[in-house]
């Protein structure tokens with residue numbers, strides 16, 4: 605979106621949610637084959653990247669979770685800006701970037717990847733570089749396994765190490781996201797997964813039947829899992845409490861962890877039901893980050 609009065613370019617960077625996540629044994633480079641259904645939140649669970657004119661590239665971070673990035677030497681927003689400039693061969697370009705950090709950091713909902721994707725899109729437009737979708741997807745893959753999926757931001761089955769994307773037809777899905785205010789490194793979770801010797805029975809599966817509404821999809825998702833839940837629970841026992849609480853929440857159809865955690869989610873039959881549940885949870889658990897959001901369906 606471009607505000608014509610201030611010429612401010614802003615791009616939303618919504619949370620990524622893994623509805624299921626199957627993981628195989630590590631490949632030679634240490635990364636893991638994945639099979640996952642990912643969907644993206646609406647503006648109620650999203651960061652924002654904004655661009656203003658400036659001669660050099662600078663970054664300011666504000667918003668409720670800005671503190672978690674204090675001292676971060678390699679903010680993915682700046683990494684994305686540099687990669688785009690280099691790829692375009694335009695060392696002369698500048699921009700004052702602002703990241704509004706709403707999403708918890710190191711949380712399993714791809715906040716950094718979403719920010720990188722939003723930066724590539726905002727600056728490609730702002731600097732008139734004119735890279736097409738394919739070029740941006742290739743650049744995104746250099747920044748992180750989740751960045752290509754974030755660039756597309758519609759429901760997708762993610763395979764390979766995260767780069768093989770297939771559009772998935774799904775309805776909008778009302779959920780509540782809960783993070784217990786604990787940071788967890790994705791690399792540590794995969795390391796624990798390997799220590800436990802998991803992943804031997806990995807195989808890519810057909811996606812769930814998604815022809816019905818939220819209730820039917822939640823039911824179909826019961827047959828799928830997040831294979832990282834076991835290693836994450838060992839590293840971050842708070843996930844047990846989050847999942848138990850979500851399972852007991854009125855109206856919750858399914859409770860599960862997203863990505864490498866520790867953020868978990870519950871699916872509801874309507875956005876109103878999700879909002880009511882989020883209200884009750886945020887009153888009871890003041891330290892938790894709780895958001896009701898509607899995962900976007902297919903266009």
Ligand SMILES: C[C@](O)(CO)[C@H](O)COP(=O)(O)OP(=O)(O)OC[C@H]1O[C@@H](n2ccc(N)nc2=O)[C@H](O)[C@@H]1O
Pocket residue numbers: 622625634635636637638640712717747748749750751764765766790791794863864
């Ligand atoms: C697990 C997921 O959350 C599922 O959506 C993501 O694929 C992780 O995506 P991401 O955070 O963008 O991942 P990266 O920043 O590329 O990698 C973080 C860490 O996870 C490991 N990693 C990542 C993806 C993958 N398929 N196998 C891995 O073992 C990487 O080796 C690295 O140690």
Ligand SMILES: Nc1ncnc2c1ncn2[C@@H]1O[C@H](COP(=O)(O)OP(=O)(O)OP(=O)(O)O)[C@@H](O)[C@H]1O
Pocket residue numbers: 673676678679680681703708709710711712713714715716717719720750788790863864865
């Ligand atoms: N803009 C950013 N937002 C969040 N983290 C960032 C950012 N830039 C760099 N990072 C670094 O990336 C690490 C991973 O952050 P992120 O919030 O993307 O994790 P995540 O939610 O677990 O992602 P995923 O689900 O893709 O594994 C952080 O610990 C931080 O050091």
